[in-house]
Amino acid sequence: MNITVKEIASLVKGTIFGDENTAITNLAKIEEAEKGDLTFLYIGHYLKYFKTTQASAILVKSDFNRDRTDITYIVVDDPNKAFFKIIRTYLEPEFPLSGIDNTAYVHPDAKIGSNVALGKNVVISKGCIIGNNVKIFHNTVLLENVEIGDDSLIFQNVSIREDCKVGKRAIIHPGAVIGSDGFGFEPDAEGVFHKIPQVGNVILEDDIELGANVCIDRASLGSTILRQGVKLDNLVQIAHNVTVGDNTVISSQTGISGSAHIGKNCMIAGQVGIVGHIDIADKVILIAQSGVSKGISKPGTYFGAPAKEFRHAMKLEAHIRNLPEYAEKISTLEKEIEELKKLINKA
């Protein structure tokens, strides 16, 4: 990029303090920014880098202490939002994949939309329906009857099994697996487990993003469903017959067990575990590493294993930190009572 502060301020409706002709050649984090870079303060934690940053310009709020004179300020209501808009405008990545590679395989009974790009060794099986403007990178495999909505982007080495449906504008990162069998077995009297065929599928609605090596199992019957706008980070596990409500985001390495129903607009942090056959309400926030063993019926923030209402969990954690003190107090009380007993017996 090669633009001026003036152009950027115009894009984000900001007010310039300093030289409006300052040239901007890149965007950078404040601690790494160099001459020519535009930066911003993502969170307060990074304010310490303001004194020394080499950035040529910075997005700030109106109440920011603009005490350096060797940097150009662009004052906006929300520097984060403004910065993300600039990234989207100037740095949105383009993926130079186009056309159907001659090593890609498309079954004659598959339907391919217009302007579709298929990379090397891609496999599109019988009955698949691929929407318009879809890009599927190298070595990704779609088994029979998979549907991919318009404008979706599927990276390399992704596996989608038969009958699964992916909505529009999906982004699926490398190594993700969609539609593997649910973990369903029936033990016999000898403790040998017999597979229960998993004959459902997976439905991903529109605007889904799946991280690298995510696993989403097909339903035993019916569908495992991610509703519109769900985002999953890397290595998340979604078991059979789970449903995840609209716009819920789930961080890395979290696992959701079979037939759990997660509400809308939830934020689930990393390494959380949720047991099967329970309901989680809308707008529930789960702190990292929480273990949810019962349904949650009220919006709010929860923490711990087993998960508790956040403030309550923090209170218990404080009590645990106080345990050495409590133990000492109990011991002191025991001595004092002994003393009192002696005194009284003497009296």
Added chain:
Amino acid sequence: MNITVKEIASLVKGTIFGDENTAITNLAKIEEAEKGDLTFLYIGHYLKYFKTTQASAILVKSDFNRDRTDITYIVVDDPNKAFFKIIRTYLEPEFPLSGIDNTAYVHPDAKIGSNVALGKNVVISKGCIIGNNVKIFHNTVLLENVEIGDDSLIFQNVSIREDCKVGKRAIIHPGAVIGSDGFGFEPDAEGVFHKIPQVGNVILEDDIELGANVCIDRASLGSTILRQGVKLDNLVQIAHNVTVGDNTVISSQTGISGSAHIGKNCMIAGQVGIVGHIDIADKVILIAQSGVSKGISKPGTYFGAPAKEFRHAMKLEAHIRNLPEYAEKISTLEKEIEELKKLINKA
């Protein structure tokens, strides 16, 4: 499917209450069932859906309150078992992969059994031995001297490294990795880690199922072994030189560290961690997110981190929930003792 309740009742030896000619076109979960569907009650939790289910027929026990007259009942001893039998009979999936694709590579020194199907871009390296009726899906790679037993099903994008052995009737889901190097390093005086070559292999006995993106490391020396009938859910990690006993099932995202020996018929829930170089007895049940830091010599249920006998862990958890009350009691006791001291000193 297009069958009658009569045919189903005959298959599962059930007694019909209602119209034996009721047509069944599909199987469905009770909360999703529509006209033409047969359903069942998987667990009591779903009884609430009985009043409103649109299913045409339902599998129930003899003591079930058959108060709806617009649904046909099939009474059996074990509705779950009966339902799974029906799924297996009518819906068992068939995978339409057959023959050896012309983009698959088979080394001239590999041996391929009869009726083997190899998908697109499959790689079968030198010295591999593939049993009869094996299906290996697209883009799966077997390095040198891998053996796959009869009737095994290996999905796409699976990686099996040299010298590993897979038994009969294995099911291996997409993205699974078998035989990656164990995590073994030797630090020098400067803290630099030097790799210890991992020269063992992995042996999977018969009737193993591995979930998507499972990782099983090869042994440093000897073999990492999963015994007959072991089932691993998605994203499970098995480190070098682990052995897992017959018919043990391990849920998603659990990790077992190097040289741990897990007994037979264990049930290990999700996100459990087990340290290395310990023995776990047969028939041990580990609750989700448990952390096992010592060997377990007795069958039973264990929970927590560090893992404790289940009832004991639940008792401690109850005590933790009581901590605010204990703290208050201690504070009350302190005041009362001060009062008593004053009284006695006065006397």
Added chain:
Amino acid sequence: MNITVKEIASLVKGTIFGDENTAITNLAKIEEAEKGDLTFLYIGHYLKYFKTTQASAILVKSDFNRDRTDITYIVVDDPNKAFFKIIRTYLEPEFPLSGIDNTAYVHPDAKIGSNVALGKNVVISKGCIIGNNVKIFHNTVLLENVEIGDDSLIFQNVSIREDCKVGKRAIIHPGAVIGSDGFGFEPDAEGVFHKIPQVGNVILEDDIELGANVCIDRASLGSTILRQGVKLDNLVQIAHNVTVGDNTVISSQTGISGSAHIGKNCMIAGQVGIVGHIDIADKVILIAQSGVSKGISKPGTYFGAPAKEFRHAMKLEAHIRNLPEYAEKISTLEKEIEELKKLINKA
């Protein structure tokens, strides 16, 4: 291998007690060793197998009780170190991949070093630079402008996205994903999440090893960096803009959140979670399943969720185990105080 104890003792500078002509045909763990094998005691836990091991020779320290006369001893200062040297000398695996397979794709604008091996269906995109003596196994995909340093070994089904850099002597196991998008979204007023383009890359310095199905996200801006000598076990998650210092090792299923900075020479056990935007000092040891929610500024061992200094965490854990006793003591104290009150009121 087919060597004598004499040759081995010469390699590791050991002293032989027993027959120096004992033939050694293999190396084995003490509990599995058979005639012809050389073994060692990895940790004390395995001493119990010494009485019955079938090994022909064993590496021991000078103070070892050499009471069996049917086995040849090689006395060395450090039996582990000696054993690893022998493994490296005699069993170092060689991977028989050579040349550029005719199904591999190399973009005409990519640069390939000398003595490079590319397996079947490998994809090397425009602008890639591959060093000398690199081996890349089947079905691995490198997008545009990826650089791989000399002598690196990349197994099958690995995904490396555009602009990522891998140093010299890297070992990357199957299914690893390098350069997937960081998990960055901006919520709007309706709770819909909008993707923040992730326009940075990943830099892996020299001597890195990545386990199977590891995920390393590209930076939102700048680089996610693993410094020289970092080793990651299977299924580890590294989020955007993380840096990991030299020679830090991280065990399986651990996750590090965005913009966390991990020091040098740290040892992070399995299933640990580390929140974003914090700093961890050098030489920090984190016990398995720890949850790190704040920066750690001092070297040392930490444990628990939230993570605490190890001895303190162990002390709290002991107090938790004592809770039933504390509760009983409180109850006893309450009764005794009631008794005292009565006595005093009587008096």
